[in-house]
Amino acid sequence: MNRRYRKTVIAGNWKMNKTPAEAKALINEIKETVGKVKWCDVIVCVPYVDIPAAVKACKGAKISVGAQNIHFEPKGAYTGEISADMLKELGVKYVIVGHSERRQYFAETDETVNKKVHTVLEAGMQPIVCVGESLQQREQGVTASVIETQVRIALNGVAKEQMRKIIIAYEPIWAIGTGKTATSEQAAEVCTGIREIIRSLYGARVARSVSIQYGGSMNAKNAAELLAQNDIDGGLIGGASLKAPDFAAIINAANQ
Ligand code: PGA
Numbered sequence: 001m002n003r004r005y006r007k008t009v010i011a012g013n014w015k016m017n018k019t020p021a022e023a024k025a026l027i028n029e030i031k032e033t034v035g036k037v038k039w040c041d042v043i044v045c046v047p048y049v050d051i052p053a054a055v056k057a058c059k060g061a062k063i064s065v066g067a068q069n070i071h072f073e074p075k076g077a078y079t080g081e082i083s084a085d086m087l088k089e090l091g092v093k094y095v096i097v098g099h100s101e102r103r104q105y106f107a108e109t110d111e112t113v114n115k116k117v118h119t120v121l122e123a124g125m126q127p128i129v130c131v132g133e134s135l136q137q138r139e140q141g142v143t144a145s146v147i148e149t150q151v152r153i154a155l156n157g158v159a160k161e162q163m164r165k166i167i168i169a170y171e172p173i174w175a176i177g178t179g180k181t182a183t184s185e186q187a188a189e190v191c192t193g194i195r196e197i198i199r200s201l202y203g204a205r206v207a208r209s210v211s212i213q214y215g216g217s218m219n220a221k222n223a224a225e226l227l228a229q230n231d232i233d234g235g236l237i238g239g240a241s242l243k244a245p246d247f248a249a250i251i252n253a254a255n256q
Pocket residue numbers: 013171175176177178179215216217218236237238239240
């Protein structure tokens with residue numbers, strides 16, 4: 001973390017978990033468990049149908065609600081999809097874009113990620129753009145080039161002033177949901193590399209203002225060490241965000 005230049009952002013990614021009633025209960029539990037949130041932004045990215053209940057439950061707390069996906073077209077014949085206007089009207093502030101599960105199971109590509117980044121920004125919301133290499137790519141030694149391609153295409157056409165609204169989440173695919181966390185050195189190396197790419201595209205001032213999260217089995221135990229790295233400005237948390245005490249512990253680690 002480097003609070004002098006940028007925000008620390010702790011975001012829960014609930015994936016396909018919790019009904020609206022369960023969402024309300026979990027948020028209330030998080031609110032009761034977490035201490036005073038002073039130094040970081042807290043987000044819960046909930047399933048679409050949970051959004052109204054989540055927004056209501058988050059009222060008065062320093063927790064924002066995010067979505068896990070969006071469609072890039074503004075409206076029309078796209079059965080089963082959800083538009084930016086729909087999310088915005090419900091009070092959504094952040095949208096996860098290009099999560100590896102969307103890339104893997106729902107044919108999300110770097111190009112659709114880029115379109116969605118623009119859609120989210122134009123609607124006045126903030127994208128959390130996910131990038132990450134597979135285990136095979138890491139073993140082949142191509143992590144840096146894979147990440148660079150993903151970042152460059154995701155940001156294609158994004159203006160300098162828009163860049164400040166973007167959060168990048170580095171999520172090595174092999175660490176997601178596996179209990180295998182990247183070491184703080186591995187995570188920091190890639191996050192520093194991402195900041196370097198942003199610097200080459202937008203200059204040093206913008207680069208140092210962008211929050212870059214780590215995601216992949218971040219939990220109550222390893223959060224503090226990961227967050228101690230200068231270029232890791234928070235976390236995108238799956239499994240551990242579904243347990244109030246664990247999520248609260250991660251928030252408290254970011255709040256130190
Ligand atoms: P995990 O998921 O924390 O359960 O590994 C992270 C994510 O997919 O965003």
